[in-house]
Amino acid sequence: MRSVARITPLSGFPEWLPHERLVEQELLGRIRRLAELYGFVPLETRAVEPLEYLTHQGETSKEIYAVRRLADTDTTPSELGLHFDLTVPLARYVQEHRGKLLFPFKRYQIQKVWRGERPQEGRYREFYQADLDVVGDGDLPLHFDAEMPALMHELLGALPLPRATVLVSNRKILDGFGRGLRRDDTTAVIRALDKLDKIGPPAVHDLLCDDAGLDPKEADQWLALAAVRSPDTGFVDEVAALGVADDLLDQGLQELAAVMAASAALPTGSVIADLHIARGLDYYTGTVYESTIAGHADLGSVCSGGRYDDLASSAAGALPGVGISIGVSRLLGRFLGGDMLGASRMTPTCVLVALVADDTRAQSAGIARALRARGIAAEVFHQPLRFGKQIRHADRRGIPYVWFPALDEGAADSVRDLRSGDQVDADATTWTPPRDDLRPRVIAHIDSGPGSGSP
C-alpha cells in the first residue's frame, strides 16, 4: 500500500487510542443497556439524508457537510448531506416507516453526527450522540415528559462522571409569561436569558433593555422569573407571586409541576425546576431539560432535550415527541483528556499463555482455547522467547495473568498474577479469575458524589 508523505490529525475529528476506545465502548454500552432496560428499541439510520431535507430543518446554523460521488463531475450538485443530529433523521424515519412502527415509539439511537463548525475545545466536527425519544402517533401523554428526568438521572448516574443535576422547565412558562406581559414575540428575550450563565443578571438586564427593547421594570420581571429555582413544586407559588396572569403560563406551570411531582422519589436536589432553562434555539414547545455535572459548569448542558408538538407535520396527523440527547464525545474529550477516566488495562486480554517452544504451540493454543470457551479472553504469545520477555509483554499491556504450560507430562500448568507475583498450579478447564479481572474496567479519578466510581 502506498503511503502519503504527510499524515496529520484532522482538527475536530477526534480519535482515541485503543484503551481510550475501551472506555468509550463501555460508556456507550451502559447507555445502551439502560435504554433497553427502559424498553427503548434500538434504531440506526443511514449517515446521509437528502440535502434538501437537512437544509429545511429549523436550525439551519448547524453547518452541514455535503456528500457527492467523486465520479460525478465537479459541477454536479450534491444531493446528500451527513446528518448533523439524530432528531432530523428520526423525523424522516418515522414518517417513512410510520405504518410499520408501533406507537408510542420509544427508540434510542447512538451514532456519530457531523457538523462543519469551527473546531475549538470541546467542539468536534464528528462526534457521538446518544438520543432517547418517545414519539406518539396523534398524541403523547404528559406522563412521558414526567418519566424523563428519572431516566436522565439514572443515565448520568450510570456513567463514571461527577454528580449530575437535571434541570427542568417548560417553554409555555416563558411564552405564557410573555403573553401575560402583552409581549407576543419572546425570541429576543429568550436569546438574552440564554446568556445568564455566561454573563450574569446585570449584563442580561442591559441586553433585555437595549436589544429586546424592554423597559427596566419588565426586564426586572423577566429576571425574577428566570431566577426561580426549586427542588420541588414550590416554583408555582413563586411565579404566582410575580403577578403575571395567563392561561398558557398556568398550563406550563401545571405541566412542570406534574413532571416535578413524578421525580419526587429521586434524591433531593437531583432534579431542579429551573425557569431560566429555555433551549432557546431549538424546536421545543413544552417541557425542556438540561443537566450539568458538578465541577464542570463550563461544559454546559451534557444531556438536554424536551418536548416537541410535532416531529413532522403531515396529512396523516401530528407526531409529538419528547426526548433527550447526550453528547458522548464531548464528555469523553473532557474526562479522558483530563486523565479522570481510564481503562484498567490496554487490552481485553485477561491471560497471556506463554509459548515454551515452537513445537509446543499446539499445547499453548489448546490452553487459550479452553480459557476462551469459558469466557476468559486469552492469547498465546507469538514467539518462544524467554519467559522474562513474555512476562514483560503482558506487563506493558496490563494483562493481569501469564499462564505457563506444564513442561513435563503429568506436571501441572501454573498461572501467575503479575500484580502480586503469586503463582499457583492451575487447570485451564476450571481456573477462573476474579470477576473484576475478566474484562478491562473503567477507572474514574473523580472526587464527587454518588455518580462517581465504576460499578
Added chain:
Amino acid sequence: MRSVARITPLSGFPEWLPHERLVEQELLGRIRRLAELYGFVPLETRAVEPLEYLTHQGETSKEIYAVRRLADTDTTPSELGLHFDLTVPLARYVQEHRGKLLFPFKRYQIQKVWRGERPQEGRYREFYQADLDVVGDGDLPLHFDAEMPALMHELLGALPLPRATVLVSNRKILDGFGRGLRRDDTTAVIRALDKLDKIGPPAVHDLLCDDAGLDPKEADQWLALAAVRSPDTGFVDEVAALGVADDLLDQGLQELAAVMAASAALPTGSVIADLHIARGLDYYTGTVYESTIAGHADLGSVCSGGRYDDLASSAAGALPGVGISIGVSRLLGRFLGGDMLGASRMTPTCVLVALVADDTRAQSAGIARALRARGIAAEVFHQPLRFGKQIRHADRRGIPYVWFPALDEGAADSVRDLRSGDQVDADATTWTPPRDDLRPRVIAHIDSGPGSGSP
C-alpha cells in the same frame, strides 16, 4: 419541524426496522465479544480521510464519496472523503500513532463504510464491515497467518448462519508458479482465474488463451493448479506433480502447509486449501482467505482477507499485517430479507407493568424500577386503559409478561405469561423470568449444519 413532501428510501442505503436492528446489534455484539476473547483491541477511526490519501490507495475503482462543508463555495475542492474500507484508515492510524501503539498490534474495528457504486442486490453504498487485523512493526511471524482460519471458523460459527467453509491459499503459489513457467506478469492470468466460480473452467481456458495470451498447454497447467483443493496438507504433493519448480512457489506451499497444519484441530472440511483463491484485485502478498456459506454460494465470499507485506511503507520501516473482513450488512440483507433471521420480540422489554389508575402510577413505576434494578427490562403502560387493551399492547410487541399491581393493601401482585396464559402471584423484588426471556433472542430459520441455530 417542517416536513418535506417526498420522503423516499435512498437506494443502496439500507435501514432496518427496530426488531431487525436488534438482530444486527446481536450479530455485531457476537463479533465484538469473540474478537475481545482473542485479545483484539477495539478501534474506531473517523469516517473521513483526506481525499488525496484515499485516492492514492491501491484499488482506485472503489467509488469514493467526497465530503465538503456546504458553507464553502461550490468551487472549493473537497479535501475529505468517506472511507471505503477499514484497511486504509488502519494504515493511516498506525502510521499516525505508531509511537503510542504496542506491537504486534491486534485490533478489531466494526464500522460503516461508504462506496458510491451502482446499487444492486447485495451491494450497498453504506454498509457495516467488521475487520480484524494484526499489524507488526518490522516483522510479523507466520504464526499470525496460521491462527486466522480458526478465528474465522469460530467467528462464522458464532453467527446464526448456515455452515461456513474457510478457503485458504497463498499468493506466492500463483506468483511462483508463474515464475516457474517464465511468466513474470500474472495479472491477466489471475484476472481470468478469478472468474472460475462464475464461468467455469472451459470459459476460463478460453480467457487464458485469448486475453492472457497463453498457449493451450500452459492454460491447462494453470487450470490444473487452480483445481487443487485439499482439506489438509495434501496439496503440496498435488502441486509438485504438476512439474513446475520455483523457490517462491516452494515458499508459498510451505507457508500454506503451516497454516493448514495449524488448522488440523478443527472439524474436517471446515478449512480447505483451495488454490484458485487469489483475491486478485487486492494488495495481498502471501496468505489469502475466503469463506463461503452452505447454500449461498451466490453471495460469494462472506469473510475474506490475507497477508500484506507492508501496510504503509515509510522511513520507519515496514508494517506487515494479516487480517480478515466480514461484510456484515450484506449477510444481514440476505438473511433478514429472506426471513431466515429474526428477533424473538419487537422490543427489549420483558415485562409490561399494567397501569390500574392514574393515581396508582407511582405503584406501577415502583414495580418497574424494582425489576430494572435486577436487570429485567420493564416499562409501565402509559394510560389506565382496561387490562385487555394493555395486554394487547404487550402482545403486539411480543413482550412476554404483563405485571398486574395488587389492587388492595396486603394483596399480592401477579404476573401473566402471555404465551401460556399462566398467571401467578409475584414480588417484583424477587421474581425472575427464565434466562431465555430476559432479552430478545435471535431466531434462525436455517436448515444447515453446526453453524446454525442461536446459541
